[in-house]
Amino acid sequence: MHEFVQYILSYLDSNQTPGAAGNIFWAVVYVLLVFAGLSVAVICMNWLERKILAHMQVRLGPMRVGPHGLLQPIADALKLLLKEDIIPDGADKIVFWVAPFIVVLAAFTVFVVVPFGPTHAITDMNIGILFMLGVSSLAVLGIVTAGWASNSHYPLIGALRSSAQMVSYEVAMGLAVVSAVMMTSLSVDGGTLSMIGIVEAQKEQGVWFLFKFFPLGLIAFGIFAIAMVAETNRAPFDLPEAESELTAGFHTEYSGFRWSLFFLAEYSAMIAVSSIAVTLWVGGWMRPFPNLLNGPTCDLAFSLIPGLTFVFLAGMCFFNTVRMPKHPLFRIQTIGLAGFGVVLGLIGLVMFVPAVRIRIDDIFWFSAKVAGFMYLYIWYRGTFPRYRFDQLMKVGWKVLLPIGFALLIATAVVGMRTELWAQVQEVLHR
Amino acid sequence: MTDPKTLTPLDLDTPDKTFLDANELVINMGPQHPATHGVLRVILRLDGEKVLGLECVIGYLHRGVEKIAENRTYTMFNPYVDRMDYVAAVSNGLGYCEAVEKLLSVEAPPRAQYIRVILTELNRIASHQLWLGTHALDIGAITPLFYTFRDREEILKIFEKYCGARLTTHAFRIGGLQYEAYEGFEQDVKNFVSFVKPKIDEYEELLTTNRIWLERTRGVGVISGKDCIALGVTGPVLRASGVKWDVRKALPYANYGNFDFEIPTGQNGDTYDRYLVRMVEMRQSLRIIEQAVAGIPEGPIMAKVPKVMKPPVGEVYHSIEAPKGELGYFIVSDGSTQPYRVRVRPPSFVNLQALDLMCRGQLVADVIAVIGTLDIVLGEVDR
Numbered sequence: 001m002h003e004f005v006q007y008i009l010s011y012l013d014s015n016q017t018p019g020a021a022g023n024i025f026w027a028v029v030y031v032l033l034v035f036a037g038l039s040v041a042v043i044c045m046n047w048l049e050r051k052i053l054a055h056m057q058v059r060l061g062p063m064r065v066g067p068h069g070l071l072q073p074i075a076d077a078l079k080l081l082l083k084e085d086i087i088p089d090g091a092d093k094i095v096f097w098v099a100p101f102i103v104v105l106a107a108f109t110v111f112v113v114v115p116f117g118p119t120h121a122i123t124d125m126n127i128g129i130l131f132m133l134g135v136s137s138l139a140v141l142g143i144v145t146a147g148w149a150s151n152s153h154y155p156l157i158g159a160l161r162s163s164a165q166m167v168s169y170e171v172a173m174g175l176a177v178v179s180a181v182m183m184t185s186l187s188v189d190g191g192t193l194s195m196i197g198i199v200e201a202q203k204e205q206g207v208w209f210l211f212k213f214f215p216l217g218l219i220a221f222g223i224f225a226i227a228m229v230a231e232t233n234r235a236p237f238d239l240p241e242a243e244s245e246l247t248a249g250f251h252t253e254y255s256g257f258r259w260s261l262f263f264l265a266e267y268s269a270m271i272a273v274s275s276i277a278v279t280l281w282v283g284g285w286m287r288p289f290p291n292l293l294n295g296p297t298c299d300l301a302f303s304l305i306p307g308l309t310f311v312f313l314a315g316m317c318f319f320n321t322v323r324m325p326k327h328p329l330f331r332i333q334t335i336g337l338a339g340f341g342v343v344l345g346l347i348g349l350v351m352f353v354p355a356v357r358i359r360i361d362d363i364f365w366f367s368a369k370v371a372g373f374m375y376l377y378i379w380y381r382g383t384f385p386r387y388r389f390d391q392l393m394k395v396g397w398k399v400l401l402p403i404g405f406a407l408l409i410a411t412a413v414v415g416m417r418t419e420l421w422a423q424v425q426e427v428l429h430r
Numbered sequence: 431m432t433d434p435k436t437l438t439p440l441d442l443d444t445p446d447k448t449f450l451d452a453n454e455l456v457i458n459m460g461p462q463h464p465a466t467h468g469v470l471r472v473i474l475r476l477d478g479e480k481v482l483g484l485e486c487v488i489g490y491l492h493r494g495v496e497k498i499a500e501n502r503t504y505t506m507f508n509p510y511v512d513r514m515d516y517v518a519a520v521s522n523g524l525g526y527c528e529a530v531e532k533l534l535s536v537e538a539p540p541r542a543q544y545i546r547v548i549l550t551e552l553n554r555i556a557s558h559q560l561w562l563g564t565h566a567l568d569i570g571a572i573t574p575l576f577y578t579f580r581d582r583e584e585i586l587k588i589f590e591k592y593c594g595a596r597l598t599t600h601a602f603r604i605g606g607l608q609y610e611a612y613e614g615f616e617q618d619v620k621n622f623v624s625f626v627k628p629k630i631d632e633y634e635e636l637l638t639t640n641r642i643w644l645e646r647t648r649g650v651g652v653i654s655g656k657d658c659i660a661l662g663v664t665g666p667v668l669r670a671s672g673v674k675w676d677v678r679k680a681l682p683y684a685n686y687g688n689f690d691f692e693i694p695t696g697q698n699g700d701t702y703d704r705y706l707v708r709m710v711e712m713r714q715s716l717r718i719i720e721q722a723v724a725g726i727p728e729g730p731i732m733a734k735v736p737k738v739m740k741p742p743v744g745e746v747y748h749s750i751e752a753p754k755g756e757l758g759y760f761i762v763s764d765g766s767t768q769p770y771r772v773r774v775r776p777p778s779f780v781n782l783q784a785l786d787l788m789c790r791g792q793l794v795a796d797v798i799a800v801i802g803t804l805d806i807v808l809g810e811v812d813r
Contacts, residue, residue: 053572057572057573057576057577058576058577058580059576153455153457153458154457157455157457157479157794235570236570236642238570239795381572382572382573383571383573383636384570384642385571385637385640385642385646386569386570386571386642386795387645387646388645388793388796389479389793389795390793391642391646
């Protein structure tokens, strides 16, 4: 027993991720935490998407279940779980059963290497980014099998569209990623594919790769930002599930819990690709201006922001509690909203505690950056019409791919400019 | 452009060779489908995503409106016409009332005519707004739907204040109007005009220069003016193909001759032109409404019409420019209180004929866009 406690405690002094330190116990704890956190994030995302989209579209969104519809995602989840489990007669039953699990598995496995902080990751792989791209592209397998196993026309077309789309955009995506990876090789310890290493490289070079070699980093980021929307099948690239054309695309025949697995996978895939973007270009877990605005005052100020954010959210809850209708029917809702505010406020207050503050800081900034990308996703959905299939392919192969190649060469040339110049001089002087 | 006469009907009976050999895919779109605007069923024959041909199956909403007419008096049939194109019920009522008035050789008094014009043009805007919202939704832009419905609500409020109903209004009576315009009607309409003008700009801001919107609508579902005429297509679809034909100008009715407005036309006859034409039409309707509100005369609202209507033996055809195209009523009277036969020429039904021609060689996604751009209402197609 004592040894086990020792084993657990031994990790606390480590400055590595549990996976890299080889501590199974903490690795399992982290896996559970990430899984729980991700599920909560998907639930929040569900509510936020409906609310934000609704407000963009001059309507209120969910308002009935709980105060301001806060319990709507839970009600939805319950409804989906209690629904009848339908497997169509003509479907290939085993494949139909397996498909959602492949998609969910692919979407969740990538989080093994997502660095929420220098030590806050399940593990640190030396091929981290490669692992992420590889595993996340396995999702297409699940989608194709889902479409095929349904044995129906709409899902089949949806699955074919989806596979073509994901495969084509992966190429452009890969090129953008390579250009960011090349930038890491300018660091002292050389290039790295490790997710943590990439963020460390940005820290060392003192610049987010978004602004490195301006505007090359920006272009690479732009390519990735477009490709990641296509990769996750979201508007305006949501052809595989184009509601108005293919009813629901590859998951037309799915319902209840199986359908909710696809939903879960879609949202966690969105979070996963956003995490890649944040890690590669927006400085990962680092707070804004870690080098420019350093010193104890700035450190303190920035470390208070997480707590302040939650206190602000709690304040919004209380503000809306006051604005609630005074009718007795709204009593439970008012109390619920106030309670929610209290919970948020308590979380905020806990975040002011120095010991927590130091540990939570990196996770907060990472999550905040990912949340920014999530907002973009919703914004796109509220703004753009949908691309047609051939136009989508045209954008992928004829626009993004050539730009990606040109970018790759340009980044290489700019990165190696001193060495290249020396070579040129040598040739000239010979 | 292929001649519509040479189009061969689809061979839907020959089975595919084997499942794997088959390069062609027959898809049944509808009658329950989010983008067929009601209960239209379209059988598509596809090569991959390319449309080789399609066939429309209609009749799911058939209620036998024309047959009902034969068992009702002229007055009793009036509310039924609202149920055909329920999106533009006022236009339907106007067409029917004017047709019976022609048969009876009476004319609605000027005040009634002005109010009729105002309500009909408001209804045209409402119909176009509903078209825009659903069309944009079909193409994937979900936000315009809510914007247009928000603004359409103001029109429906005016209808509700005027006659108590919002959708199937039964606003007009044979010989004029039943209700005098309520107090503040003019002010409400004026307020609406100034309210909706910036809103139309707002829709245009979202879509007109949107790159994806342009790519999705330009060159999609092209139909030439000649083909339109050959197929009997009317309304904004015809005008977008460059034919300047609007019944309001060509065969003026309901004192449209007194108003100053323009007929917008397009050149290419594609989905984008049809979009632009309808956007301009909304603005022109506002122009007509402004003139009509400014010039409403005082006077009676009902012509001298007998309580028991027995039109002389004979027949009459009267057509008006409904939001979707030429809406015609052919009424045969045998001298009794009930019409011998009422035949409706619904614009949606005739326009739907062009779907096959417009979709051949396009992609599946374009079929949706073309169904949206034809602006059909299945209540009117099936009657």
